[in-house]
Amino acid sequence: MRASRYLIATQKETPADAEIVSHQLMLRAGMIRKLAAGLYTWLPMGLRTLRKVERIVREEMDKSGAQEVLMPAVQPAELWQESGRWEQYGGELLRMNDRHGRDFCFGPTHEEVITDLIRNELKSYKELPANFYQIQTKFRDERRPRFGVMRAREFIMKDAYSFHLDGDSLEETYQVMHRTYCNIFDRLGLDYRPVEADSGAIGGSASHEFHVLADSGEDAVIFSTGSNYAANIEKAVALPPQGDRPAPSQDMQEVHTPGQRTIEAVSNYLRLPPEQSVKTLLVKGEEDENGQSGLVALILRGDHNLNEIKAENLPGVAEPLTMATDEEIENAVGCQPGSIGPVKLPVPIIVDRSAAHLADFVCGANRDDYHLTGVNWERDMPLGRVEDLRDVVEGDASPDGKGTLEIRRGIEVGHIFKLGNKYSKAMNATVLDENGKAAILEMGCYGIGVSRIVAAAIEQNHDDKGIIWPQAIAPFEVAIVTLNGHKSPVVAEAGEKLYEQLRQAGYDVLLDDRNDRPGVKFADIELIGIPHRLVVSERGLGAGTLEYKGRTDEEKQDIPVEEALSFLV
Ligand code: ATP
Ligand code: MG
Ligand code: MG
Ligand code: MG
Numbered sequence: 001m002r003a004s005r006y007l008i009a010t011q012k013e014t015p016a017d018a019e020i021v022s023h024q025l026m027l028r029a030g031m032i033r034k035l036a037a038g039l040y041t042w043l044p045m046g047l048r049t050l051r052k053v054e055r056i057v058r059e060e061m062d063k064s065g066a067q068e069v070l071m072p073a074v075q076p077a078e079l080w081q082e083s084g085r086w087e088q089y090g091g092e093l094l095r096m097n098d099r100h101g102r103d104f105c106f107g108p109t110h111e112e113v114i115t116d117l118i119r120n121e122l123k124s125y126k127e128l129p130a131n132f133y134q135i136q137t138k139f140r141d142e143r144r145p146r147f148g149v150m151r152a153r154e155f156i157m158k159d160a161y162s163f164h165l166d167g168d169s170l171e172e173t174y175q176v177m178h179r180t181y182c183n184i185f186d187r188l189g190l191d192y193r194p195v196e197a198d199s200g201a202i203g204g205s206a207s208h209e210f211h212v213l214a215d216s217g218e219d220a221v222i223f224s225t226g227s228n229y230a231a232n233i234e235k236a237v238a239l240p241p242q243g244d245r246p247a248p249s250q251d252m253q254e255v256h257t258p259g260q261r262t263i264e265a266v267s268n269y270l271r272l273p274p275e276q277s278v279k280t281l282l283v284k285g286e287e288d289e290n291g292q293s294g295l296v297a298l299i300l301r302g303d304h305n306l307n308e309i310k311a312e313n314l315p316g317v318a319e320p321l322t323m324a325t326d327e328e329i330e331n332a333v334g335c336q337p338g339s340i341g342p343v344k345l346p347v348p349i350i351v352d353r354s355a356a357h358l359a360d361f362v363c364g365a366n367r368d369d370y371h372l373t374g375v376n377w378e379r380d381m382p383l384g385r386v387e388d389l390r391d392v393v394e395g396d397a398s399p400d401g402k403g404t405l406e407i408r409r410g411i412e413v414g415h416i417f418k419l420g421n422k423y424s425k426a427m428n429a430t431v432l433d434e435n436g437k438a439a440i441l442e443m444g445c446y447g448i449g450v451s452r453i454v455a456a457a458i459e460q461n462h463d464d465k466g467i468i469w470p471q472a473i474a475p476f477e478v479a480i481v482t483l484n485g486h487k488s489p490v491v492a493e494a495g496e497k498l499y500e501q502l503r504q505a506g507y508d509v510l511l512d513d514r515n516d517r518p519g520v521k522f523a524d525i526e527l528i529g530i531p532h533r534l535v536v537s538e539r540g541l542g543a544g545t546l547e548y549k550g551r552t553d554e555e556k557q558d559i560p561v562e563e564a565l566s567f568l569v
Contacts, residue, residue, distance in 0.1 A: 001476070003512040003521075007044050009033075010524045020216040022458035023148035025467050029528045031454075031475075038145025038153030045528060046454070048475035048508070050156070053453050054135050056187050056472065057158045064180040066131040066160055071113045073137050077103030079112035083426045092140045106139035111423045111445060114161040118441070119429035125165045125439070128431065129173050133160035135450060147216070149451045150411070156451040163424075164442040165433060174206070174418055177446045181210050181414050188453065189470025191460055193410065195221045196231040206418045210448075211410025214459035221410040226403015232410070411456040412449070419443040458529075467529030468551050476510040478502055478568065479530040481522065483537040486515045495536045498546070498564060505565055526551065532568060 009030030018024040026032045031046025042050055058068065077095070080086035085093075086103075094106040107113065114132060122130065138157045145153050160177070164170040178194065185192040190212050197209040209232055211221050223230035396405045423429070424441040433439040449456075454473075461468040471477060480502070482495035492513070499511040510530060512521045518535075525533055535547040535556075545558040548567065559567050 001510050003510055003514045006510070008514075008524060008528075009043055009045070010527055018148065020147050020150070020459065021462055022150065022216070022455040025458050025462060025527070026148055026455065029467055032149060034148075038142060038151070040149055040152060040154075045475050049454050049469070049473050050451060052473045052475075053188065053450055054156070054158075057184055057448055057450060058135060060180050060184045060187070061133050061158065061160065063183075064131070064176050066133045066162075068134065069114075069117075069132050070134050070136060071107075071110050071117075073107055073139070074104050075107045075110075075113055077105060079116055079427075080105060083112050083115075083423055085112070092142060094139050094141045108138055108140040109157075109445075109447070110134070110136075110159055111161065111419070111443075112427070115423045115427045115429050115443070118161075118163055119424075119427060122163065122431050122441075125431050125433050128441075129162060129164045129169045131160055131162040131173055131177075131444075133158060133446070148455055150455040151218075152451065155449065158448040158450050160446040162444040162446070163429075164444070165431070165439060167420075167442055170418055170420075170442045170444050174416065174444050177416050177444070178208060181416065181446075181448070184448070185210060185212075185413070187472055188457065189472050190413075190453075190457060192413065193221055193223060193230050193408075195223065195410070197415065208416050209410075209412050210414035210416075212413050212453075212456040212460060213408050214411055214456065215409050216459050217409035217411040219410045219412055220407055222405050222407045224398035224400065224403040224405055227398060227400050229398045229400045229402070232412075411452070411459065413453050413456050414446075414448045416446045417444060419445050462529075463552075465523070466527035469529040469531060471531050474508070474529065474531050476508045476528075476530050478507050478532040478534065479510045479512055479525045481512045481518070481525065481533060481535045483518050483535060485513050485536070488538050490541060491536050491538055494541055494561070498534065498536065498561075501565060502568070507568070534564060 007030065011028045011030070013028075014024050015027045018027055026046065027034075029045065030043055031049070032040045032042055034040055062068070074096075077086055080089070080093075086105075089108070092108055094108075096104050096106065098104060118130075118132075122128070135156065135158045137154060138159075139154050142151055142153055145151055149155060162170065162173045162177075164173065182194065192210055192212045194208050194210050197207045209219075209221075211217065211219060211232070213221075219232055221230060221232050397403075398405055419442075421440045421442055424443055429441045430438040431441060457470060457473060458467050461470060469475070480495055480498055482491050485492040485495055495511055495513060499509055502509045510525075512525065514521060522533070529551060531551050533549045533551070535549075537547070540546055540558065541561070543558070544561055546561055546564055547556050548559050548564075549556040
């Protein structure tokens with residue numbers, strides 16, 4: 001590419017509304033532009049990186065034996081009614097009508113569509129296992145779209161869905177996907193951790209998230225220094241030590257039951273009879289629109305009439321009890337109401353955590369009850385505040401007894417689930433088994449946030465000059481800067497020659513032939529984060545040299561013109 005004929009839309013100023021560094025740098029480096037909240041255009045520079053991420057994901061998925069498909073972004077409501085999610089999904093589902101008044105949604109995920117396809121296409125166990133994936137645009141009407149493409153409303157996801165006759169086969173493919181994800185994030189050059197995650201929301205039996213470690217991450221992950229134990233915070237807080245963890249099929253209820261001391265304290269406080277006492281403590285806080293962080297939600301046993309839980313039971317709270325809307329629950333818990341463990345229709349109470357009295361509660365009182373020690377609601381509820389949690393968990397023994405715990409912030413870039421038969425059962429997706437009987441399919445699903453990865457990579461790789469791309473996903477691998485090329489035919493010619501040579505050797509090269517001051521060009525190339533820079537100047541050519549500087553090198557160095565290629569390799 002010649003920079004003079006390419007949209008290099010760099011900006012000096014840091015955009016005011018961009019809070020985190022990846023968002024700022026993606027705007028400043030001319031990678032993306034905002035159209036509306038959570039909607040972004042990928043400019044040529046950004047799209048190059050996005051496509052490289054896609055390519056790596058695609059290659060590794062293909063290698064794993066998965067087959068690529070492409071499903072429609074717009075989905076008919078009937079399928080979602082069949083699975084039950086038309087009612088359950090809440091505010092993130094963008095619903096719409098066609099000209100005949102029929103209901104549709106813009107797909108936030110594709111379990112229904114793929115299950116519908118497979119129930120028609122696959123007939124026999126002999127065709128199993130099968131894994132289908134796509135790289136495609138999703139829409140989720142996020143309550144707080146932010147951080148640019150990190151939490152967008154329209155974004156690119158790789159989603160895969162596998163189909164099996166039994167759990168063993170599902171387990172096998174699940175492990176293949178786990179390895180495939182590790183290969184993908186290794187190739188992307190990212191520092192990441194696979195962690196155990198809660199699968200309650202989707203209803204399956206196992207789930208892992210892949211987190212890119214970065215201080216700006218919205219999630220917290222905990223891992224052991226002495227073993228492979230790693231979990232996201234929701235999982236870690238509620239998990240029994242590995243030894244006595246219930247089998248996956250067992251009642252998830254136990255896993256989520258808060259400690260006895262907590263139940264008693266909260267029940268006493270709310271003056272609730274034990275059978276209606278606290279079922280689940282929601283340990284995830286999120287900022288509301290006013291920037292107030294940390295909604296605290298209690299899910300109580302049984303059905304409640306909120307009017308019966310008297311306001312005077314919660315002194316100091318002006319509007320003590322409100323029935324949370326589906327959307328609020330979804331935002332507070334990060335999952336859908338009615339789907340946490342086996343508790344049907346949990347009745348939530350959401351209380352402002354600023355209510356001082358909540359400080360009285362110490363939740364997850366002790367290790368015996370499988371909670372973190374001494375977590376204090378007032379102080380720790382917004383779990384986004386890893387700094388606070390660090391005091392609580394860091395240095396504690398790992399639940400598996402090996403090593404001590406560390407806590408870090410993470411960006412969720414991938415998520416794999418064993419879905420079991422949730423969708424296949426609801427939608428009657430079967431194949432004939434060895435005995436010619438219809439068998440409900442077992443399913444797995446596997447997501448990667450392709451566009452989010454671009455932002456996550458920048459969070460991990462930048463300095464005060466700009467982005468520092470891992471070579472594998474740099475928009476260009478090499479920049480050739482010609483100094484005064486518009487005035488000096490020798491320089492222009494040498495630049496062109498080098499450009500052709502490197503291109504033929506397979507490099508993605510940007511020839512910066514713009515009629516700009518050297519300082520401007522250098523600053524742009526550093527901001528964009530191109531790993532290698534070669535400068536062609538009259539003075540250098542006179543001495544038979546080019547000037548080389550790697551993106552993170554302290555010093556530049558001169559190299560003989562004819563050695564440029566061998567130097568880069
Ligand atoms: P989050 O917890 O960040 O909201 P999620 O758990 O809702 O993500 P999944 O349903 O697991 O997301 O989707 C698979 C992947 O899609 C996620 O791991 C993430 O990388 C990506 N993703 C989800 N929501 C967004 C979004 N709003 N913008 C960009 N990428 C997203
Ligand atoms: Mg989400
Ligand atoms: Mg998540
Ligand atoms: Mg997820």
